[in-house]
Amino acid sequence: MxxxxxxxxxxxxxxxxxxxxxxxxxxxxxxxxxxxxxxxxxxxxxxxxxxxxxxxxxxxxxxxxxxxxxxxxxxxxxxxxxxxxxxxxxxxxxxxxxxxxxxxxxxxxxxxxxxxxxxxxxxxxxxxxxxxxxxxxxxxxxxxxxxxxxxxxxxxxxxxxxxxxxxxxxxxxxxxxxxxxxxxxxxxxxxxxxxxxxxxTDIHRFGKIDQQQARQQLGINADTKVILYVGRFDFRKGIETLVRAVAQSQLRGTDLRLIIGGGSRPGQSDGKERDRIEGIVNELGMQDMTVFPGRLGDDDLPIYYAAADVCVVPSHYEPFGLVAIEAMASGTPVIASDVGGLQYTVVPEETGLLAPPKDNDAFATAIDRILSNPEWRNQLGRAARKRVEDKFSxxxxxxxxxxxxxxxxxxxxxxxxxxxxxxxx
Ligand code: UDP
Missing domain, CATH: 3.40.50.2000 (Glycogen Phosphorylase B;)
Structure with missing residues (x-):
């Protein structure tokens, strides 16, 4: 111009x-x-x-x-x-x-x-x-x-x-x-x-690597079901809801992995929230299936999003929510709280699912629905990528x-x- x-x-x-x-x-x-x-x-x-x-x-x-x-x-x-x-x-x-x-x-x-x-x-x-x-x-x-x-x-x-x-x-x-x-x-x-x-979001950076390659890089088996969170450790991000939802998933006991990505500083408010979340993971006996990779840098993010079967954004409120469109740009469906900008980016039943905030049961049901139907999961992922290309570059x-x-x-x-x-x- x-x-x-x-x-x-x-x-x-x-x-x-x-x-x-x-x-x-x-x-x-x-x-x-x-x-x-x-x-x-x-x-x-x-x-x-x-x-x-x-x-x-x-x-x-x-x-x-x-x-x-x-x-x-x-x-x-x-x-x-x-x-x-x-x-x-x-x-x-x-x-x-x-x-x-x-x-x-x-x-x-x-x-x-x-x-x-x-x-x-x-x-x-x-x-x-x-x-x-x-x-x-x-x-x-x-x-x-x-x-x-x-x-x-x-x-x-x-x-x-x-x-x-x-x-x-x-x-x-x-x-x-x-x-x-x-x-x-x-x-x-x-x-x-x-x-x-x-x-x-950068549609050229996300969506370049496929799930198989991403998993090879992260050392994750092709059959593992991967649930991803990316974001700050802040109470209002609702990470607790995600952990409790995964704990009650019907797929618990199968090869399920929960990845909670984000940086934190010991003793600061984000460090304290991470400790609190880790405490809940331990209390629910989920240590073996949960990974905290720490802050994900610019090169890591596209790999993690691509490796996931589903990305969950369980915020109590979100004016927009960049993580949702980054995951969608990577061809990964999103399960998000039915609030704020997430109602705009995620189209329920088309690019992912929405669930009421803080509702462990609803998140668990949504996770199970997508993880138990790989074909539908891929269809949602393709539509998600298309929506970002059309609207959010x-x-x-x-x-x-x-x-x-x-x-x-x-x-x-x-x-x-x-x-x-x-x-x-
Ligand atoms: N982010 C990142 N590395 C991390 C965690 C988050 O680069 O380990 C980035 C993420 O990719 C996104 C931003 O931080 O671009 C978070 O934006 P969002 O709108 O989702 O949440 P906010 O932090 O503004 O509440």
């Missing part, structure tokens, strides 16, 4: 660094989204700067991904890991440092695409100071999250009010599924402009975003005065 050439765009992701290793605490879908969107936009001719917070003194301040796409790490608060619920107090410094960076480099961004509510606030400030246009993706909605947890953090009130303000004032909100859009309208505000542009997603930015850049800036909105050239 020529109109994108030479245009600078800032993707802002205060807590989700697009250049770090994915699959550990607080590094998941958002990091993947920002990195892939950034790289794909650069391919389309944009000059992409991805801003994030420097979370360790060892980290490089600038990481070049491709000639037109880089991560810029801003110092805002101590250069150490800070949980996202404690980051808001450093957001003003993030804004100041971003302005300084722009002054120094002589680049001013006409458009900023912010990710998660912390970045939404940064974007709204930049908009007030520089008059840039803002596109926002939530990745997670406080209004949904706080309904599902018992201890509401102190930051909740601020987060909810920022999430409402950005919906009402950003030039465009990008919802990644119709379900997320519905939640915004029902729980956040009826004002503001929303477009639906899904998350994507990064290239397609980036092309839709690029079109949106170009359209917004052509629109006049609307300056709000007390009583009226005035359009300026």
């Amino acid at each position: 020529n109109s994108a050439s030479q245009k600078h765009i800032a993707l802002i992701s205060v807590h989700g660094d697009p250049a770090v290793e994915i699959g550990k605490e607080e590094a998941g879908g958002q990091n993947v989204y920002v990195r892939h969107v950034g790289e794909a936009l650069a391919e389309l001719g944009w000059q992409v700067d991805m801003f994030t917070r420097k979370a360790s003194a060892d980290q490089a301040s600038i990481v070049e991904h491709t000639p037109n796409c880089r991560t810029i790490r801003i110092t805002a608060g101590p250069e150490e890991f800070i949980p996202r619920d404690n980051l808001f107090k450093h957001a003003p410094e993030f804004v100041q440092q971003m302005l300084k960076f722009q002054q120094k480099s002589g680049v001013e961004y006409e458009i900023v695409h912010t990710n998660y509510w912390l970045s939404a606030w940064v974007g709204m400030e930049l908009k007030k100071i520089q008059g840039c246009k803002q596109v926002h993706t939530y990745h997670s909605l406080g209004a949904v999250k706080y309904k599902s947890i018992s201890t509401i953090p102190l930051i909740a009130k601020t987060r909810l009010s920022v999430e409402k303000e950005v919906l009402e004032t950003a030039q465009r909100i990008v919802a990644t599924s119709p379900q997320e859009q519905e939640h915004m309208r029902l729980l956040v505000s009826t004002k503001g402009n929303i477009d639906i542009i899904p998350c994507g 990064w290239d397609g997603v980036a092309a839709q975003l690029s079109k949106l930015y170009v359209k917004l850049l052509e629109e006049p800036v609307v300056v709000s005065t007390k009583d009226e909105a005035v359009a300026t050239a």
Whole structure:
């Protein structure tokens, strides 16, 4: 797209660094989204700067991904890991440092695409100071999250009010599924402009290796039934449901293997959740059939997805759920919780199955249905791959975003005065 050439765009992701290793605490879908969107936009001719917070003194301040796409790490608060619920107090410094960076480099961004509510606030400030246009993706909605947890953090009130303000004032909100859009309208505000542009995945990276080759590489027998989980160790990911479902599977006692992939750090919240899950595995006598391979790197992921008979995404809630489309792109059917974006990506009875969240019985039945019918399993897998090719490739997603930015850049800036909105050239 020529109109994108030479245009600078800032993707802002205060807590989700697009250049770090994915699959550990607080590094998941958002990091993947920002990195892939950034790289794909650069391919389309944009000059992409991805801003994030420097979370360790060892980290490089600038990481070049491709000639037109880089991560810029801003110092805002101590250069150490800070949980996202404690980051808001450093957001003003993030804004100041971003302005300084722009002054120094002589680049001013006409458009900023912010990710998660912390970045939404940064974007709204930049908009007030520089008059840039803002596109926002939530990745997670406080209004949904706080309904599902018992201890509401102190930051909740601020987060909810920022999430409402950005919906009402950003030039465009990008919802990644119709379900997320519905939640915004029902729980956040009826004002503001929303477009639906899904998350994507790399259809060239996943789906290249077949099940037999993948199993050879992992040393798994052709006859073993393999159930896979990939993701962070977080209570809300519902890994316990999966373990309990497999424990009561009718296929228990046959050659069944449960693989639970994801990184964790001892003593941190993900390490504690992993210990808890391992405790349940032991209590249910499933040690011999369960494997914890740890964090799966970029080269491992396509092999694990391809080797599996089924990938299970048992989250309590999921605004989109990249793991589902990665498995589907690999030709592996998905059994997922009947929530959020998973209702959009997984088509029940066609590309996998949906089950009510936290429902061990329903997950067990779904797993047994697919594992006991290999022919149907393959048919679901083929349809899953086709659905991702048609709807969820990064290239397609980036092309839709690029079109949106170009359209917004052509629109006049609307300056709000007390009583009226005035359009300026
Ligand atoms: N992931 C990874 N290695 C792991 C575990 C997860 O690379 O060991 C990646 C996974 O492939 C996916 C992302 O982390 O791209 C998780 O995204 P998702 O939207 O499923 O969940 P989130 O982490 O955003 O809650």
